[in-house]
Amino acid sequence: MDSSPDYSRLIQSDSVHASLYTSQAVYREELEKIFYRGWVYVGHESEIPHPGDFVRRNIGEEPVILLRDRKGELRVLKNRCSHRANLICSDGKGNAKNFMCPYHGWVFSLDGQLLDVPYPQGFSRDKSESGLVALPLVDSYQGFVFASFNAGAGTLDAHLGNAKQVIDRAVAMSPVGRIKLTAGWVKHKFYANWKMLPENDTDGYHVNFVHASFAKVLRSHYDDAALQAEEDLESETIDWGNGHTELNLGPSYKNEMVWLGYTDASRFPGYVAALEQAYGHGRAHETLRAGPPHTVIFPNLFIAEMNIVMFEPRGPNECVQWHTPMLLEGVSDDLNERILRQCEAALGPAGFLLADDGTISERQQIALKSGNAWLDISRGEQREKEGPGDIRVGHVTDETTNRGFWKHYRRLLSR
Amino acid sequence: MQLVSIEEVRRIEALLYQEARLADESRYTEWEGLVDDDMYYWVPAGHADGDPSLAVSVIADNRRRLKSRIAQLNTGARHAQLPASPMRRVLSNIEVNKVETPKEQGTREYAVRANFVLYELRAQSTNTLEVWPGSVEYRVRARPSGDWKIFYKKVQLVHGSEPLATMGFLI
Numbered sequence: 001m002d003s004s005p006d007y008s009r010l011i012q013s014d015s016v017h018a019s020l021y022t023s024q025a026v027y028r029e030e031l032e033k034i035f036y037r038g039w040v041y042v043g044h045e046s047e048i049p050h051p052g053d054f055v056r057r058n059i060g061e062e063p064v065i066l067l068r069d070r071k072g073e074l075r076v077l078k079n080r081c082s083h084r085a086n087l088i089c090s091d092g093k094g095n096a097k098n099f100m101c102p103y104h105g106w107v108f109s110l111d112g113q114l115l116d117v118p119y120p121q122g123f124s125r126d127k128s129e130s131g132l133v134a135l136p137l138v139d140s141y142q143g144f145v146f147a148s149f150n151a152g153a154g155t156l157d158a159h160l161g162n163a164k165q166v167i168d169r170a171v172a173m174s175p176v177g178r179i180k181l182t183a184g185w186v187k188h189k190f191y192a193n194w195k196m197l198p199e200n201d202t203d204g205y206h207v208n209f210v211h212a213s214f215a216k217v218l219r220s221h222y223d224d225a226a227l228q229a230e231e232d233l234e235s236e237t238i239d240w241g242n243g244h245t246e247l248n249l250g251p252s253y254k255n256e257m258v259w260l261g262y263t264d265a266s267r268f269p270g271y272v273a274a275l276e277q278a279y280g281h282g283r284a285h286e287t288l289r290a291g292p293p294h295t296v297i298f299p300n301l302f303i304a305e306m307n308i309v310m311f312e313p314r315g316p317n318e319c320v321q322w323h324t325p326m327l328l329e330g331v332s333d334d335l336n337e338r339i340l341r342q343c344e345a346a347l348g349p350a351g352f353l354l355a356d357d358g359t360i361s362e363r364q365q366i367a368l369k370s371g372n373a374w375l376d377i378s379r380g381e382q383r384e385k386e387g388p389g390d391i392r393v394g395h396v397t398d399e400t401t402n403r404g405f406w407k408h409y410r411r412l413l414s415r
Numbered sequence: 416m417q418l419v420s421i422e423e424v425r426r427i428e429a430l431l432y433q434e435a436r437l438a439d440e441s442r443y444t445e446w447e448g449l450v451d452d453d454m455y456y457w458v459p460a461g462h463a464d465g466d467p468s469l470a471v472s473v474i475a476d477n478r479r480r481l482k483s484r485i486a487q488l489n490t491g492a493r494h495a496q497l498p499a500s501p502m503r504r505v506l507s508n509i510e511v512n513k514v515e516t517p518k519e520q521g522t523r524e525y526a527v528r529a530n531f532v533l534y535e536l537r538a539q540s541t542n543t544l545e546v547w548p549g550s551v552e553y554r555v556r557a558r559p560s561g562d563w564k565i566f567y568k569k570v571q572l573v574h575g576s577e578p579l580a581t582m583g584f585l586i
Contacts, residue, residue, distance in 0.1 A: 212490070213492035213494070216487075333468075344471060356494040362541055
């Protein structure tokens, strides 16, 4: 393999090199240093509520199974038979008592132990050493499950850092503090590098241009949050550290529930009452006004207001964005259905927003195909402010989020 | 199930072929002229073929949202269809059944199934050919006035549960 690219040269504080989006060598290093060495989001506990429940996922390009074992513990296993590397599980989700490899019939328990080998006289190895690979680190925060292939990745607490309070804000949209990801997933393929997803998803500068057609035909919360004159915009870009970045739209909202497309909360009196009961009048109404976060949690989770989004890399020139509505526990079916319909309107291959984002990302990928160019991420450097706890805060149209992403990326890739 | 005459089948086929041609040619407003006020336009996400009030779909447009979708395309600023994708679809295996109890009294109603393959040139970005195969279910309404309208279209993509390329057009 070629020597490692010089990341301190390719990533400047105000610009990044095109090869970071196109090079196979860079892509292989990202898999190793970001997806296999660090913490990665794999799923939500509400997707696997009962013992034996599982979902198939990919961490980087490694197929894994996220499951709840007999004791109710969360586990992540490599989805690969320890014998001849067949996929142990081909269903996207389900409930299992154990996993049997369809190739030669080896049977594994939900914690990955090898239980049975057909025609055992020819098997001379130790069963206890032939189990499925279980990821050494699996932890969850507020139901969001993260895992790492690397036992030395540190604590999830340290990885999340400031992003914990973002997750807290998301689950506090529910009066019982719980969300449920039970509506299934839509997967949207971009012929573009995966880093375009976190970068574009917290870019507040493009909204007026990429989403002009949306803004022309539909009134939405983005009218206040991202479509005003520069001096009137009160939203912010935030670099929370560790590569976690936010488009903080809340400061722009004057009325309650504009983030769900309403002019006030009168349509959902039960929801208002439940939030007041749970959190007290003041906090409940602040939640109703400010709404959910719009935050990327490095490297592959996007809490996209009332949606949960996952990023999946598929080589330097292709990626997939998964999405599902962030349904709330403790609210009416009516409210959850509204969240579901808003999710479909915004996201996915035919979404009023993401279809246009996808197209622009693909055009970027074509434009930087030669790998011989620089991308400017300097906007707003001169007016960025330092916030409490070492965070950086910029104008909503500024590239504070891009700089936050790349600063963390450079630290990881330079190791 | 009531018997459907050759004439009725011909009339419905003509409607579906017209609908397909207008969609292929990105003639959005003319296409909208073929659908009724209670139109439901649904593209489930593959396996998520269940209740659209519980499962997320690729598209689940009621009439109002469909109107917005077409208005967005008509702005001329919908990047995902700028320029519009050159497309051609082939419709086949058409089966027509008459519905005994129409949703709207005093009309005739038909449940129609077909297979389709759509070829799309992604002219806005990659300039590659995308293939969209699937089955489609229509509900068609014939009013005594001779007015024929589609009021339900469900597109079940063969690869709906897999990652799908951007799909800004009318499928």
